[in-house]
Amino acid sequence: MSEAYYRKTPQQALEAQQSASTGLTDQEVASRRQQFGPNKLSEGKKKSTLQVFAEQFKDLLVIILIIAAVISALSENVESTIVIFAVLILNAILGTVQYLKAEKSLESLKAMSSPTAKVLRGGARVEIPSADVVPGDIVLLEAGDMVVADGRILENFSLKVNESSLTGESEGVDKTEEAIDADQVALGDQKNMVFSGSLVTYGRATVLVTGTGMNTELGKIAALMNQTQQRKTPLQQSLDDFSAKLAIVIMAICALVFALSIFRTGMGVLDSLMFAVALAVAAIPEALSSIVTIVLAMGTQKMAKQNAIIKDLKAVESLGSVSVICSDKTGTLTQNKMTPQKVYADGSLLEGDDLELVNDVQRLLLKAALLASDATNNEETGTSIGDPTEVALVMLGEKFGVNEESYRAQHPRLGELAFDSDRKLMSTLHDIDGVPTVFTKGAIDVLLDRSKWLLTREGKVEMTPQRKEEIARVNMELSMEGLRVLAFAYTELEAVRPLTLEDEKDFTFIGLISMIDPPRPEAVQAVADAKRGGIRTIMITGDHKVTASAIARQLGIFQDGDQAVSGLELDQMSDADLDVRLDKISVYARVSPEHKIRIVNAWQRKGKIVSMTGDGVNDAPALKKADIGVAMGITGTEVSKDAASMILADDNFATIVKAVVNGRSVYANIKNAIQFLLSGNTAGIFCVLYASLMGLPVPFQPVHLLFINLLTDSLPAIAIGMEPARKGLLDQKPRDPKTPILDRTLLGRIGGQGLLIAIVTMIAFYLGWQGGDAVLASTMAFSTLTLARLFHGFNCRGAESIFRLKLSTNPASIAAFFAGVVLLALVLFVPGLKDLFLVSPVFTLANLGEMVGLALLPTVVIQIVKLIAGFGKAKD
Known part of the structure; x- marks a missing residue:
């Protein structure tokens, strides 16, 4: 059955209206789901995996690395060239995988927060995911709902819909169930239709679904749109700006180093180019962008697990x-679980359980409470549908064996003025013993001002200032106990007719019902x-x-x-x-x-x-x-x-506070990961600059620095991103968002720690250089820098010493350290990898001992400083 069938045939819509009390059967739903597919919009043309892979090479820093690989090839350093390209490709693969994972995570998050719809299925009112709605479904719309499919209005109760997502007009559109041919009028004038993507701002309605997914008006718009890329976060933009500026600085320093190497130290062009290449590779934080993305992704996943x-x-x-x-x-x-408490009627303040239905006023109060509400409650399953305040009214009726659905069936709703926060009232029209009666519930101050009479067991009496004062006093007494109070009143009409706002006046005040939400x-x-x-x-x-x-x-x-x-x-x-x-x-x-x-x-x-x-x-x-x-x-x-x-x-409010703590923790972890990556890179820069100025051989081959930056550095940085939230985070004041992530304090730590690591690295270089063996010196410097940066991962887990942080609180940091050590051992001792990474054949266990001792030294110094600082804070 086509979408046009429902939209263009008023007679068929009327037939559907007659059967709207039951909705579709399971067989009909299955058939139409197979015919029309899920109620989802096509997301346009997505990037292919190849496109995503190619985009990984657009970054300026990556381009610099490609240039470095070309220079390395020109200098006949084939091994370094192969490794640089291999690492670049590996990094591109990791970036592609991360992109695809992020897309998948985004889809799962969208599914978690996707709209639902209330529909009639097999004679029962059920709530289903919007994707399960099919043409022919009977959807029940209320204020606040998102319209999940196009549909024809069968029953209308003051429905007003915001269609700005389709028409661009922010003003709400009043709807009607009168039949209009959809092809004969403009979209904004189709008063008997609702459209997917619009928002119900007032009233309620029963709707017959006519189109789903791409067969909706919103689907037509979606068909014209390409996939919109997600905007970068301020942090990502800040890091991108930093990377761009860093690239310019790197190119300038590389040019300077190249010139110094030729004119001051008398090196050849190729050797000078290798110095420049080494400096470029040392300075570029290849893993920075992906690490930040991974830490943010882990943070959002952790928050999702905590609701x-x-x-x-x-x-x-x-x-x-x-x-x-x-x-x-x-x-x-x-708790959003309103329960009825005290009731005021006929001059008496009673507990809800003490109502006497033989009392005409108390009985009418209960009748008004049940009829002027929409909530339902299933005692057998313990589930309820509707506003918690109205659920409490239904629960009050159940205490006296009154079933709200059967009661409403005895007194059908003939008209309605839906609740809104401006009027603070809701009114419904019913036939009570042959008299058209409007029951109204709402704020006591509003209803008292509009009431002329007060209902008592003797009948209606004039609402005098003294009686108003007495009711206000009772309300104040209840409010002082933290109870929420609803007032109820009624007025009678001469005949059944559509209700207007003018009907909400000249009331007879019935009474009050209080409830509590603990x-x-x-x-x-x-x-x-x-x-x-x-x-x-x-x-x-x-x-x-x-x-x-x-x-x-x-x-x-x-x-x-x-x-x-x-x-x-x-x-x-x-x-x-x-x-x-x-x-x-x-x-x-x-x-x-x-x-x-x-x-x-x-x-x-x-x-x-x-x-x-x-x-x-x-x-x-x-x-x-x-x-x-x-x-x-x-x-x-x-x-x-x-x-x-x-x-x-x-x-739950407590979840907000947990999210704030996690937000602080994620930011702190990102900052610590950046400190770890940049301090290590700074050490490499100092070493290359020092060797260049002192006329020493290049301390690292480009392949050495790429190995450190992309493999042994990435693991500790990710582990730092997994650092659990510290208790002290809530003892800190909120962070000033205007403060840059790379502030003076952080830059000072990066520079100081980088210099410390550079010093021990160059000591190791000189130990290997004693016999004039440049290859052994390079191997010693590379090994010491790698291991020192692995140890440094523990320093960057937090501002406190490792003794206070404890190794056991972040097992990932231990695993990352040992994984890095294993990778380094493979490079140093596996024959094929030794040749690939230009490891000296005379590297001995004695050299290994010297390297381990020197690599550990910066961490020892940093931890001693942290301990002293910690003692100072403890005394304060």
Whole structure:
């Protein structure tokens, strides 16, 4: 059955509407899945493996190495030429494999955060992955959902959809179920259709799927697009800039060394070229880019295992700088398991279990609670669908044996005004004993202002100021206990007709139902940990200010001297006033989307890096505005997930703090890996420059330096990237994002440690040079530099000494060291490899002992310095 069948035939759509109560059978689903395929968009033409491989040779530093290989060939150093090209090809293969792995990881992350759809299948309402939706499915849309397929609207309840992804118009489009021929009107005017990729911003609807995958309007756009490359992170851009500048410096120094070798030392052209080649190879950190990518990839995988799914790689770097977390309360700081508590009706405040359904007011309150909500709860399976607040109302009915579905079937919904955060109300129309009755639930302050009467067991009485004051007092009492309170009211219409916002007035007030969402136990500790790490936690919620403050105090967010501000109070503040009070405000209550953006803006004006959490449609603008937008993976709407840069798979605030720690750890590991790689390269540069200036033979062959940079150095650098997060990370203040990764302190360490390694390397060179044997001297220098850099890997694991870090905490570092030693031993003692790497045939065990002792010396010195510094800090 074709997509056009569903879209163009109103009569068939009406027939489908009549059968919409059951949905497709399993056989129909299987048949259509086979016919139409999965509901996925083609990602355009992907790069072939060969293209990816070829791109590995575009880097300027790689080009310099290719030039070095050519020069090596001209000097008849065939072995070095072969090894340089072999290593370049190996590096290109590794880069290609890493690219393909990254693509695969990205696809798996996309799958973890892909949209789901609520559909009718075999008479039951089920939630399925968007890829499993097929033409003919009946999809149930609600505010906050992403539309996962094109479809014709069968039933419409004030549906409004944002179609900016298709039309470019940001204003929402009101929808209708009236039949319109899709080929006769423009896309934006097809009011009876919804389109894949658009976002439901208001209301709800029942939709018949007409097109999936590439057969959607979004699919037509996807067919015209080529694959978009992922943007580089700020760290990667910084390293690319560093590499470009380094390449220019290398070429300039190589030219200088070449000139000095010829004119000052009288070397031949080929020997001088070999000096220049050796210097170029020594200076180029061939593994730097791939190491950073690998460390970032390992960091994101670790975060994913801890329920923090990173959508945007730069979020990993930014996490270490977060200094303010603006967190939604419900489900993030609390358990998102609302349970009914006290009830106020007919002038009495009762426990929920003590309701008496013989009381007309209490019975009507329960009826209004069940009818003016959409949630369902399955006691047998323990699963519920819907807003947690509405689930609590359903649970209240179940305490008295009232099944919400059968109850709603007795009083069908004839009209609806869906809830939105601006009105703070939801209204539904029903036939109650032949009278069209509108039940409304929402914020107590809004409903009290719109109520003219109060329902009592004697009937309706006038809502006097005194009665309003009494109800407000009860609400305040409940709120002070940290309870969330919903108010209920009703009004009667003369006849059944479409509801308008004008109908939400002249209410008869019924009563209050309170509920509680208890704080997560782990959130209390997480807030304390964040505070210790210099991170301020701010609660932003739609609850009443008093309720929010009570919960915030339990969590440790609200302290003595702190302030709580409502959205109304925030409106009365100028930006200057807000800036003055900002540091004192810990709780924002009854806020709108505009308020959330304003709060984020205010903190950013102070130079803070802000993380914002949220799960609703109204949170999306603030999530986008924040430096790190964090969406809820379980309760979050697709709109919020789309706007966020990180998704919490467990909706837990504690996971944010873990992610911040991991972000700090990843950045520290990258910095330590860079220190390790560049300090080793600096040692090689010093050695080559010294030999050139002193007229000594070249201390290393290019093949020696490539072996060190790409093989023995890569393993310890990756191991450093696997260093576990240290407890002390939360004792540090957030990192200033403006501070460059190669700051003066790091450059000083790189230079100092590189000089230390260079000194012992040149001592080894002189030991081998005593008899005038240049090959033995080169072998001794190469072996000492290799082993010294392997030992140096332990120094770069962290700022503390290895005795405090302990070898056992990072087994990968030990494995990397021994793997490097084995590789070096193979080069020194295996006959074929000895010839390939130009190892001296007279290299003895005595030379080996000298080399090991010298190679260990820099690490001993560095560890002694760290111990002394550690003792100094301990005394402080």
